[in-house]
């Protein structure tokens with residue numbers, strides 16, 4: 459990745475980047491849109507340089523930060539790896555969740571999008587706890603059954619699944635939670651989404667759909 463004082467971007471940089479777009483969520487090619495002026499970089503010699511790319515799918519601007527590898531007389535060499543300043547957001551049908559669960563789960567997903575996997579785990583524990591309360595008596599058991607069913611469907615072995623169960627159903631405090639890595643956090647994310655779907659979203663969608671059907675049946679009946 460080279461920015462040249464006279465020639466601008468060198469061919470390597472024009473090579474596009476593949477990335478999950480933080481706006482449209484599509485894994486798309488990104489083309490360079492705004493490139494810093496090499497002459498002023500050579501003058502100031504910052505350690506990091508920001509570039510704006512354009513998403514080929516939705517044309518939104520995507521900001522990336524590169525570390526400078528080396529300054530030479532006429533050119534700036536950037537390291538190939540970069541930091542995404544805006545990460546894609548995880549989506550969920552939040553409107554079906556109980557209010558408190560929604561607030562906590564939104565924050566959990568923000569932690570996840572920012573790669574803060576243990577903050578994510580703590581927020582998952584709180585979100586799950588509030589969901590069990592909202593489900594009323596036997597709520598925790600209901601959640602547990604859904605999660606065990608999800609483990610079976612996804613074919614996750616017990617050893618891998620133990621920390622996920624500990625986060626969601628352990629009776630201890632936050633300081634007793636196991637440390638999660640990216641892979642475990644990913645499983646926790648999908649399992650909790652599934653549990654919320656089974657406990658709230660599914661029922662909400664089904665009752666809403668049936669209500670609409672009934673409404674039209676009654677409308678038609680009253681027309682005859």
Ligand SMILES: [Zn+2]
Nearest residue numbers: 479482513516
């Ligand atoms: Zn896009």
